[in-house]
């Protein structure tokens with residue numbers, strides 16, 4: 001699949017940057033977003049993708065992001081809603097403002113951007129939307145009230161969009177990674193060869209997207225095979 005136009009949110013590092021790299025390596029055009037200009041610049045120069053500073057929780061930034069896709073690629077075929085982060089706290093100590101702010105990015109920003117992209121995809125008669133959820137959205141865990149809720153929401157939203165968009169030949173795919181060794185939650189520097197790397201998630205997404213358009217994988221999880229043993 002080397003002739004698609006990708007928009008990837010949160011492509012300045014971690015899983016998003018790995019998807020930018022894999023999509024470019026396969027010969028696709030890519031626009032990606034992030035907030036850290038230095039990281040955006042690094043990914044852009046390493047991959048040849050077009051990076052823009054845009055916060056997915058801000059409506060005007062999302063309008064600008066879609067405009068950048070028109071300007072640089074003439075539109076888009078694949079939207080990867082990846083930007084997100086975790087706010088963790090035990091019930092009894094959940095800060096409601098922090099939970100709402102996280103929902104602005106993980107949930108409301110994802111809906112706002114997709115709301116702006118779907119009319120373009122309907123008009124062109126096809127498209128792919130990949131939503132990065134989490135295994136935290138499949139099974140709750142201690143301290144996960146806010147984060148798990150946001151990722152359950154992403155899975156539920158994905159199911160709604162599948163129902164609405166399949167008749168328009170738009171595939172919606174929800175991806176649930178288990179622990180991936182990124183800077184997520186401030187946990188940079190892990191390098192355990194037995195645990196998932198960002199490139200593992202990118203590879204899984206690219207192979208799903210390369211399936212014949214007849215085939216839709218509505219949702220899949222990615223786990224490390226044997227993360228408990230140090231290799």
Ligand SMILES: NC(=O)c1ccc[n+]([C@@H]2O[C@H](COP(=O)([O-])OP(=O)(O)OC[C@H]3O[C@@H](n4cnc5c(N)ncnc54)[C@H](OP(=O)(O)O)[C@@H]3O)[C@@H](O)[C@H]2O)c1
Nearest residue numbers: 010012013014015034035036055056083084179180182184
């Ligand atoms: N790592 C894991 O174990 C794991 C597991 C399951 C699911 N996930 C999900 O996978 C996605 C990527 O996580 P990651 O591990 O790659 O994290 P990461 O290394 O911290 O990268 C997060 C990316 O999202 C961007 N971002 C965050 N908030 C944003 C906003 N409001 N607007 C625009 N960009 C924003 C960041 O941009 P800047 O740095 O430029 O601000 C960065 O590029 C998230 O949705 C996360 O919840 C991660």
